[in-house]
Amino acid sequence: MDRRRRRVSEHLRTRRGRLQTRGATGWRDWNPYRSKLAAWLRASGREWPLAPDARVLYLGAAEGTTVAHVGDLCPQGRVAAVEISPTAMAELLPVAERYRNLLPVLADAHFPARYAPQAKGCDFLYQDVAQRDQLDIFRRNWDTYRPRQGLLMLKAPGIRGGAPQAVLDEAETELRAAFATVERSDISRWAKGHAAFWVEG
Template structure:
């Protein structure tokens, strides 16, 4: 299935059943076994959700494998990439040399104010981290930045190795208390113990959406 959409087809295509993004050096495969974001695209059957000028806050950038594909697809926007590991950041800085729209920040995602200069006004919040309180970190950053949409990659074994299914169910219930739109996708085929949650429309005080 071709998941291209108007506005990004210049940078995203399907070839031989694989998604590819157009990098500064040409087209390259986007491997769902190495990137949970593209695993979510396969599992959810959604089109790529962001415009080329989108501003993204990416929590858990690691060495930059997925971040680089996001930069390919948002060439007129910016990607604030947060990573706490100095070792991973060293690799991410190498990736950043190829992308003017990539803003790497070495800091802890528990403290959203620390990267406000890079992430202010973000449209989209993406998180892929392994901390035990990963759901709380996502909600804290959403509350601070108020993006329009988000995608939470939840690693259940990082919270409880004994009952990962129950962990995912509980997380979904918690998210549904806060957001009007919560869509869960099973990506365990490509990333064991993981699920992805597409998020939109925070609820108001009386359960109504936050949209006017």
């Protein structure tokens, strides 16, 4: 096992069929029904892609369920956790207090320049928001910060009505026109009407 994989394995494992991450309080389950990022790991078959010192821009942090696991997996890195809802932020703040590497940001992801102090230099963009213009938000943040890689959790019903498959197919076409690499994973088993898109350059 190479050094990077060994460092990742210190913080991520599968036990009895369950994903787990390790933080300051020990190992804890990572439920794919509560975290689309965990669902993507299950669906894609990929290894955890980020180094322990990765700098992550996380859009749609909500109450911090998934953000906390990212914090576990990037202990020497930085996670700028952007959330628009003051109610959700009130629940995210106590989570962030337990992690030195989490930076909670109350902001609208439509305006990426507003959180430049926290997000500058990020090498990975993660997005899980439900707005109709999800694709535009993702591209706007990508163009602002130019990360190396990104992962977009796309909610078909959030974009428009109609058959989710058709909505997701259309979104994939748009992404392929904008990015050099696009890999689509079906996570609807865990999150109805959703697909995950891994993108590069």
